[in-house]
Amino acid sequence: MQNWIEKYRPKKIYEIIEQEEATQKLKNYLEKFPGKKKSVILNGPPGTGKTSLAYALAREADSEIFELNASDLRNKSSMNLKLKPVLEQKSLFEKNKLILVDEVDGISGTDRGGVSELVTLIEESKYPIICTANDCWNQKLSPLRKKCEIIELKEISPSGVKKILNEILKKEKVELNPDLINKISIKSNGDLRSAINDLEAASKIGKIEFVEIDERNKKTDIFKAIRYIFQEIPSEEMLSVFDKVDMPLDEIILWIEENIPKVYSGEELARAYERLGRVDLFKGRIYKQQYWRFLLYENIFLSYGMSEAKGKKGKKGFYKYGKPDRILKIWLNNQKHAKKKTIAEKYAKLTHVGQKRILREWNEIKNILKNPVIQKQVKLDDDEISYLMKY
Ligand SMILES: Nc1ncnc2c1ncn2[C@@H]1O[C@H](COP(=O)(O)OP(=O)(O)O)[C@@H](O)[C@H]1O
Ligand SMILES: [Mg+2]
Known part of the structure; x- marks a missing residue:
């Protein structure tokens, strides 16, 4: 076809x-x-x-x-x-x-x-x-x-991309969440080819058969791995658990993010999230400064670190682990970073504080930025403000 x-x-x-x-x-x-x-x-x-x-x-x-x-x-x-x-x-x-x-x-x-x-x-x-x-x-x-x-030739505007995507959906007689269409349009960065490709993929995820086959093998492994991490007593063996999963760490992060709140709560959950946040930070540094050694830490945080967030104990019981909506999550994840970066840029310009430091002290600065007066001074736009209020 x-x-x-x-x-x-x-x-x-x-x-x-x-x-x-x-x-x-x-x-x-x-x-x-x-x-x-x-x-x-x-x-x-x-x-x-x-x-x-x-x-x-x-x-x-x-x-x-x-x-x-x-x-x-x-x-x-x-x-x-x-x-x-x-x-x-x-x-x-x-x-x-x-x-x-x-x-x-x-x-x-x-x-x-x-x-x-x-x-x-x-x-x-x-x-x-x-x-x-x-x-x-x-x-x-x-x-x-x-x-x-x-x-x-110029990049296509987000509204132009959206228009084409909607025309295609109409011809295909497929309905998709308008929010997802928006996200695909923005994410495409003016590249209609990638937008149409994403649209086609998104429309097929609804029709399961197709994706399932390819995901099935992976699934048992990743499900087993996260069950192990979230429910067993933390041990050194856990450090290598994701080596056996045929999936890039970036994607594993999405699975963890999707599933921890189903198993952990209160303090445990806060600790787990905090560590996940640190993985993000490392990732930024790894890519920017090419400190590939940090990949090791990333892995530690994701395996042992996640398990230990609940303390030195196991968790009995049956939890229904789920699969993250990949395209959307990956996009959201990138987008989250993108917004954080543009906010940090604006804040840095105004205060002459280095961007790196802002990102390091993000939690404090985020709170400062929740003040509408300051938001005005920093000239945050609506998207950036709504991002700040959400995360
Ligand atoms: N300006 C445009 N108007 C309508 N559709 C476009 C436009 N640009 C790209 N597309 C869509 O994206 C696909 C790839 O376009 P193409 O002309 O091969 O891009 P390029 O050669 O610039 O990489 C096309 O099949 C078409 O569906
Ligand atoms: Mg071409």
Whole structure:
């Protein structure tokens, strides 16, 4: 079955949203070809419609597209073979032709070979050549830039993303929680491809069969592991328990977060949460400063630390452990950090206290920031305020 990205790729120009300026520029280029610059680069972040725009315009102009990729460019015979129909003399009744070199970033990666081939091709071509790039400002692409008009495509706005997602849901006759749609739209950061992918995944989680198979094997392990941690007497053996679970620590955190409140309460729960918070802190440092040794501590906090939060005892009884709603939780988790960071940034600017210190003393500072007068001074926005009040 076709995935939604392909199924809903815009076929007509009017279906491409928020790229009117780029569309106009590309049209002009095609009409004036060969103008001042012989080729164009559609430059912009992933999932903003570069490839779709090239195809939709070609269709509208009744042109045939010949697509070349990085490896064709490095391989002369493959290139000649693909371009043979293009390079032959155009007959009177034939369609116009267009060459598309998608994602030229790819050729700059390894060597210059491909880039100079492409430049030669542009110089000699009788047909328009459209290149696309995520970032054409790479130094290795500078010879190419000289031959090209650069057309920038912008990230899609959250409301634009939402609009497309809702249209797709309508066509698929699927209903999803509007809150989740909002979250997916914001999280996508203007990348429609990733938004549509997330949407498709989210819509399938509702239809269990599919996800279950893949989760089943993991499930027994992670369920066993957290049961062990939460209910057994803490011991040294626990330190290695997550090594046996086939799941990244980030995801294990979500399982723990989801399930501790079902087993622990009062003091125990507070201690467990406090330790989980420290895992977050370590994670930040690990990524920023690449202190990979800290990964060890992360593991300790999650295994022994979680178990010991209830004291040196076991817990009898049957608890119904559940599975976290992954996409949402991961997103929320990231988002939580994102908000904390923007708040810390603003607070740092105002008080000249270092951001790191703010994050370290977050609990105190959070309380200070609950004061509306201070919120105003720090210029927190509504989202940041609601985050502060929630956590
Ligand atoms: N501007 C846009 N308008 C409508 N849909 C878009 C737009 N940009 C991307 N999409 C959606 O995202 C998918 C990927 O787009 P694509 O053109 O391949 O992005 P890019 O080449 O910029 O990475 C498309 O199939 C389409 O569903
Ligand atoms: Mg593309």
